[in-house]
Amino acid sequence: MIDFVQLVVSGLATGAIYALVAIGFALLWQTSNAVNFAQGEFVMLPAFVVLALIKAFDLPLWLAAAIALVVAVVIMGGLFKRAIVDAILPQGAMTLAIATIGLAVAMKNGVRAGYSAEAHPFPALFPVEPIRILGVGFSLADIGALVLAGVAIGGLSLFLAHTLAGRQMQAAAQNRDAALSLGIDVDRMALYTFGINAALATVAALLVTPSYLAKFDMGESLGLYAFYAAIIGGFNRVLGALWGGLIVGVLSNLAGAYLSASYKDGFVLALLIVVILFRPEGLFGSSEERKV
Amino acid sequence: MTAGRWRLLGVLVLIAVLLAFPFFLRNYGLNLYARWALIAAAGIGLNLTVGYAGQVSLGHAAFLGFGAYLSAFAIKAGWTMWPAIPAAALLCFVVGLALGFPALRVQHHYLAFATLGFNALVFLAMRNEEWLTGGNYGIQRILRPVVFGWSLRDSFSYAYVCLGVLAVIAAIAWWILRSPWGRAFAALRDNPIRAESLGVNVRAYTLLAFAIGGALAGIAGVFFAPLIGYIDPHMFSGLVSIDLLLIVIVGGSGRFIGPLLGAAVGVLLPEWLRFMGDWYLVAFGALVLALMAWCPTGLAGLPERVATLLRPAPRDPAERAT
Amino acid sequence: MASEAPVLEMRGVVAGYGRLTILRGIDFVAQRGRLTTFIGANGAGKSTVFKTVFGLVRPTGGEILFEGERIDGLSPRARMERGIVFVPQGRNLFPRMTVRQNLELGGVVLRDAALRARRMEATLERFPRLRERIEAQASTLSGGEQKQLEVGRALLLEPRLLLIDEPSIGLAPRIVADVFALLRDLTDHGVTVLMVEQNVRSALRASHLAVALEQGRVALEGPSDSVIEDPRVRAMFLGGHVAA
Ligand SMILES: Nc1ncnc2c1ncn2[C@@H]1O[C@H](COP(=O)(O)OP(=O)(O)O)[C@@H](O)[C@H]1O
Ligand SMILES: [Mg+2]
Numbered sequence: 001m002i003d004f005v006q007l008v009v010s011g012l013a014t015g016a017i018y019a020l021v022a023i024g025f026a027l028l029w030q031t032s033n034a035v036n037f038a039q040g041e042f043v044m045l046p047a048f049v050v051l052a053l054i055k056a057f058d059l060p061l062w063l064a065a066a067i068a069l070v071v072a073v074v075i076m077g078g079l080f081k082r083a084i085v086d087a088i089l090p091q092g093a094m095t096l097a098i099a100t101i102g103l104a105v106a107m108k109n110g111v112r113a114g115y116s117a118e119a120h121p122f123p124a125l126f127p128v129e130p131i132r133i134l135g136v137g138f139s140l141a142d143i144g145a146l147v148l149a150g151v152a153i154g155g156l157s158l159f160l161a162h163t164l165a166g167r168q169m170q171a172a173a174q175n176r177d178a179a180l181s182l183g184i185d186v187d188r189m190a191l192y193t194f195g196i197n198a199a200l201a202t203v204a205a206l207l208v209t210p211s212y213l214a215k216f217d218m219g220e221s222l223g224l225y226a227f228y229a230a231i232i233g234g235f236n237r238v239l240g241a242l243w244g245g246l247i248v249g250v251l252s253n254l255a256g257a258y259l260s261a262s263y264k265d266g267f268v269l270a271l272l273i274v275v276i277l278f279r280p281e282g283l284f285g286s287s288e289e290r291k292v
Numbered sequence: 293m294t295a296g297r298w299r300l301l302g303v304l305v306l307i308a309v310l311l312a313f314p315f316f317l318r319n320y321g322l323n324l325y326a327r328w329a330l331i332a333a334a335g336i337g338l339n340l341t342v343g344y345a346g347q348v349s350l351g352h353a354a355f356l357g358f359g360a361y362l363s364a365f366a367i368k369a370g371w372t373m374w375p376a377i378p379a380a381a382l383l384c385f386v387v388g389l390a391l392g393f394p395a396l397r398v399q400h401h402y403l404a405f406a407t408l409g410f411n412a413l414v415f416l417a418m419r420n421e422e423w424l425t426g427g428n429y430g431i432q433r434i435l436r437p438v439v440f441g442w443s444l445r446d447s448f449s450y451a452y453v454c455l456g457v458l459a460v461i462a463a464i465a466w467w468i469l470r471s472p473w474g475r476a477f478a479a480l481r482d483n484p485i486r487a488e489s490l491g492v493n494v495r496a497y498t499l500l501a502f503a504i505g506g507a508l509a510g511i512a513g514v515f516f517a518p519l520i521g522y523i524d525p526h527m528f529s530g531l532v533s534i535d536l537l538l539i540v541i542v543g544g545s546g547r548f549i550g551p552l553l554g555a556a557v558g559v560l561l562p563e564w565l566r567f568m569g570d571w572y573l574v575a576f577g578a579l580v581l582a583l584m585a586w587c588p589t590g591l592a593g594l595p596e597r598v599a600t601l602l603r604p605a606p607r608d609p610a611e612r613a614t
Numbered sequence: 615m616a617s618e619a620p621v622l623e624m625r626g627v628v629a630g631y632g633r634l635t636i637l638r639g640i641d642f643v644a645q646r647g648r649l650t651t652f653i654g655a656n657g658a659g660k661s662t663v664f665k666t667v668f669g670l671v672r673p674t675g676g677e678i679l680f681e682g683e684r685i686d687g688l689s690p691r692a693r694m695e696r697g698i699v700f701v702p703q704g705r706n707l708f709p710r711m712t713v714r715q716n717l718e719l720g721g722v723v724l725r726d727a728a729l730r731a732r733r734m735e736a737t738l739e740r741f742p743r744l745r746e747r748i749e750a751q752a753s754t755l756s757g758g759e760q761k762q763l764e765v766g767r768a769l770l771l772e773p774r775l776l777l778i779d780e781p782s783i784g785l786a787p788r789i790v791a792d793v794f795a796l797l798r799d800l801t802d803h804g805v806t807v808l809m810v811e812q813n814v815r816s817a818l819r820a821s822h823l824a825v826a827l828e829q830g831r832v833a834l835e836g837p838s839d840s841v842i843e844d845p846r847v848r849a850m851f852l853g854g855h856v857a858a
Contacts, residue, residue: 034808035401087585094348094400095588098541101534102580105573113570139581164722171708171719177708180670182767183691183723215462220531224408231405262420269409269416280398 002136007253015249016149019242020204021226023153024197026235030135030173030191035097036087038104040223044236045214046072047209048111051120059124065206072202077195085194104219111215122209145207152203153242156196160238169193175236228272234285243284315529322447326454326519328559330512333454333461335540335551339349339506340465342537343500343545344474346481347395350533351407353386354414355506357528360515361418364431364523372437373514388506392499394405411530418525430524434517450519461508468504477501481546493497538580544592556577617646617681621646621806628675629666635677636662636741638830639676644775649807650796651838654827656852659811660810661703663827664777667808669693680775697774698767701781703810705763709753713744713763716752720767731771737766741753758789765796775806783823794820818842827848 010253021039028034036042046068053064076203084103088096104226129138160166171179179186204222212218225248233244256264275283314322338352363578366376392408418425424528425431434447444450468474476497479487488494517523526532535558557579562572583590587597630636635658635782652660667678678686683858685693690700694748707716717737721730731759738745739761747755753762758786761781765832768776778797782790790813797807800819811817824841826834834844 036382084585088581091584091588095584097404099581099584102577102584104577105538105580106575106577109573109577113574142646161440166383166401167715167719168709168722174708174710175705177704178708179705180690181700181702182719183694184719185691189819196419224530227405228786229408231402246445248427250775263416264496266416267414269413272409273413276394276402276409276710278399280402 004254005136006138007257009138009251010142011147011250011253012138012246013145013149013249014253015229015246016146016153017041017204017245018209018210018222018226018229018248020149020200020229021222022233022235022241022245023156023238024248025230026227026238026241026282027173027193028197029235030277031092031169031186031193032081032085032089032194033099034089035093036197037097037100037223038107038219039220039226040219041104041107042072042076042198042219043205043208043222044111044214044219045076045107045205046202047081047122047205047214047218048115050205050209052115053216054123061125065202067201069199072198073195075198076201077198079189079193080198081194104223107285108216108219110194115216117216118152119213122214124210125206141210148203148207152200156200157238165192166190225268228268230282232268232272232275232283235284236285240284241280244282247283261274294354298473300516305348310455312375313383314448314455317451319368320449322451323347323519324560324563326447326451328456328555329451329458329588330516330534331539331554332555333458335536335543335555336458336461336465336508337505337512338536339505339540339548340468340477340508340544340549341501342549343547344469344481345390345497345500345505347392347498348400348404349391349505350404350530350537351391351411351414352402352505352509352536353528353530353532355388355509356513356516356532356536357389357414357418357523357525358384358530359515360523361431361509362510363469363514363517364434367434367437367518368431373518374437375515376513381507381512384510385503388503388508389430389499392502395498395502396495408530411528415525415529416527418528425525426427427596430527431517432522434521436518436521454515454519455584457512461511462548465508468549473497473500476537516609521606528589538576542576542580542590547590547592557591618646619679620644621681622662622808623679624667625679626674627663627666627678629662629671629673631671635674636830637666637673640767640827642825644806644808644830645805647801647804649801649809649821649823650823652810652825652827653689653814653841653847654833657701658827659830660827661779663829664700664702664779664808664810667775668698668777670700681837691723694771697771699771699773699776701764701767701768701776701778703779704783705760706756707752707760709751710741711752712749713752713755714748716763717744717767717770720770723771733770733772737770740769741766743762752847757785759794761785761789761793765793769800773791773805774788775808776800778807778809780810780812781819782811787816790816808814814847815842831846 018224021043025036025039028036049068049071050061050064054058054061061068084099085096088099124141124150126141128139128141130139131143158250160170166181168184168190169192171182171184172186176186209218212222221280226245229244229248230241231244232247233242234240250266250272252268255267313325317325334352334356335356341347341349348358359376362380362383363373363376367373391407391410395403398406423429427549436450438444444453469477476492479490479492479498480494480501484494490515539556539558540551541555542557543552546549557576565572587594591596611612620643622642623851624642627640628639629637640663645808652663654660662671665763666673673686677684680693680696685696690797708719717734718730721733724730724733728768738748742761743759745758752760752763755811756774765778765781768778785793797809801807809817809821817839818841821838824835824838825832826847831856834841834846
């Protein structure tokens with residue numbers, strides 16, 4: 001039982017990180033019809049920006065992270081949207097999806113060639129030692145990841161629901177034509193979501209890199225899990241992507257412990273394929289709009 | 293000369309060059325050349341699925357893997373690789389039919405992820421079922437065949453074997469595309485709803501697009517294992533499927549010559565551009581981006597694209613549209 | 615004021631999508647306080663005319679004047695600020711937002727929050743049913759209520775020119791009559807209304823003027839009752855399946 005609780009909590013912590021990336025993926029899709037195959041690399045890059053800043057200027061972690069956040073929002077948000085998405089999306093959503101695969105290849109190998117092919121240790125935000133709650137030991141890093149991801153996602157939800165800009169973003173996502181007809185600057189709203197995606201990816205990088213280590217290909221499996229999470233949960237809703245992330249994190253943890261360690265990914269993949277076949281809009285998605 | 297004659301001449305020159313090429317290569321170059329031929333052959337299969345029938349697939353490396361593992365099993369069992377060819381074609385055809393089912397429900401990126409998930413499952417099985425596949429370690433020392441006492445083990449002979457595989461697969465694909473099936477595939481890609489109303493059995497052809505594309509890649513895979521001499525699961529992971537898709541798209545999806553060009557960019561160029569090291573892949577990624585932005589029809593479409601850019605725009609676009 | 619400029623004037627407008635030209639020279643004038651119905655076969659370009667007037671489609675030729683001034687270079691938002699409001703064809707609500715949130719979004723171009731609140735209040739006065747359902751999700755409204763919300767939201771900006779594309783789609787006949795009556799009522803208050811309708815017979819009965827488009831050109835225009843009598847229109851719509 002104690003094991004079970006620990007597994008669920010650490011699964012939730014990993015899942016929350018997937019959720020950060022999956023939510024960004026969902027936002028890009030909703031406001032721009034953009035499928036970004038480079039999501040994992042969008043997590044990898046800020047991790048290396050943080051590392052490089054710490055190494056070059058001996059900055060404290062928080063300051064390096066803050067600078068990385070700004071860099072990420074400018075480059076992976078604004079520049080990505082303006083220079084790549086705006087140029088290629090008119091050729092079709094699938095063409096853009098392929099282009100982002102090319103982007104992922106270029107980013108990965110750019111870091112490998114320009115920085116290092118090695119795995120680098122990364123400073124932890126939260127201490128690793130366990131704490132005991134009601135006799136059950138939890139890793140502080142897990143709890144910290146859950147809390148920070150929760151704050152980021154909660155903040156995003158409040159912003160979307162309660163500010164005029166957030167509402168306009170939702171409007172652009174729910175019904176683009178209607179939003180245009182009301183004078184909502186749909187393109188600007190899309191730009192904001194690209195910035196938000198970059199910010200969420202940076203938070204994910206801070207949480208995941210201490211245990212994954214910073215390596216040029218660290219985004220491969222992370223990105224894949226986030227995609228699976230988004231599809232399983234349903235990526236025409238932010239909530240769907242959130243639930244998808246948590247489900248994937250907990251499922252692979254539990255399946256790995258109780259069913260088969262070597263096939264733990266298999267359970268996630270099986271769920272993915274079942275969802276795609278029988279409920280393509282996702283477990284928590286809605287099929288009302290943006291059907292492909 | 294008419295355009296058709298020019299094209300025929302071009303094809304003949306291409307064949308002559310391909311046939312003459314091995315004479316100028318040494319061991320390493322011959323193996324690379326053979327690898328190009330097999331990747332191009334697998335790419336032709338994928339191009340049927342992606343380029344001609346319009347169904348995205350990120351599961352194609354799995355078919356290559358099926359062929360390679362079957363070939364390794366057959367060789368290790370002492371049966372030589374030949375029985376693996378029909379076995380791989382059949383297995384990949386059947387699995388391809390099954391993989392086609394998601395395509396009946398979803399399209400585009402959903403399909404991309406469904407097929408990628410399939411590839412990841414196959415990868416897991418290859419990695420975990422050690423009793424059969426050797427697990428992470430894979431299968432070593434896979435020998436090339438000897439036919440009627442005539443050894444095909446040296447790289448020179450085997451390069452021609454692989455070229456032959458490419459020729460046969462290209463011929464099969466050419467024949468399929470010329471047949472009513474090819475027209476049905478194109479109808480499926482361009483407008484599935486209209487295809488249905490024209491009497492094309494969309495269900496059947498969608499499944500067939502995966503099955504045939506998979507079977508062709510499976511056959512290429514059979515020859516892949518003895519070429520490299522060993523196999524392991526990482527040679528057939530989802531990442532490899534992504535590479536294969538990029539190869540087809542960079543070359544020109546829906547163009548017959550596309551996979552040959554794409555495989556050259558993916559297999560041969562990195563060797564010639566070795567001095568670039570890891571930057572080569574950065575340049576490759578950038579090439580993909582550039583092509584998607586300016587010439588989504590890939591390298592094969594580049595001449596036409598350049599021609600349209602050079603030609604003055606038609607006076608009244610409406611004339612063309614109607 | 616005999617010399618008042620027409621509300622809308624289109625002179626030889628050519629427009630389309632990318633390389634595809636749809637409108638091949640549209641000439642059209644709308645006077646203040648008139649309800650004009652655009653009719654024409656599917657694909658004739660009716661919606662494209664509205665999108666071009668609103669600014670979602672950029673003309674490649676010709677001129678568009680609103681109250682005597684060129685507007686064809688302006689963004690949709692700038693046109694809204696001048697008083698042009700567009701209700702597109704099809705579903706125009708944000709399904710997962712409440713009635714209140716939908717209405718609020720109708721006023722985003724109004725910078726003044728107090729003004730927005732006043733206008734919302736006026737809209738709710740006019741459509742009491744919307745007030746009753748103010749906190750309901752838009753997707754739960756009936757067809758008629760949804761149309762009320764769309765029109766109410768459009769009126770929030772107190773438009774001088776209202777473009778409404780196929781408002782009757784999916785509505786019961788009685789409710790269609792209400793919608794047309796509402797539009798006609800707006801014209802009595804000085805609003806100029808252009809509407810696209812497939813429901814030709816009842817739409818023409820409600821409107822002052824009619825324009826028939828054919829392959830991106832104006833094929834016929836005039837007072838509704840004369841257009842309704844025109845043998846070509848009869849052949850095109852009233853007898854055939856289109857009017858159904
Ligand atoms: N966004 C678009 N992109 C390309 N073509 C379009 C687009 N919208 C409409 N069209 C084409 O323009 C033509 C006219 O469309 P539209 O103005 O909607 O006609 P109507 O409203 O009269 O039915 C049609 O052939 C249609 O296919
Ligand atoms: Mg229309």
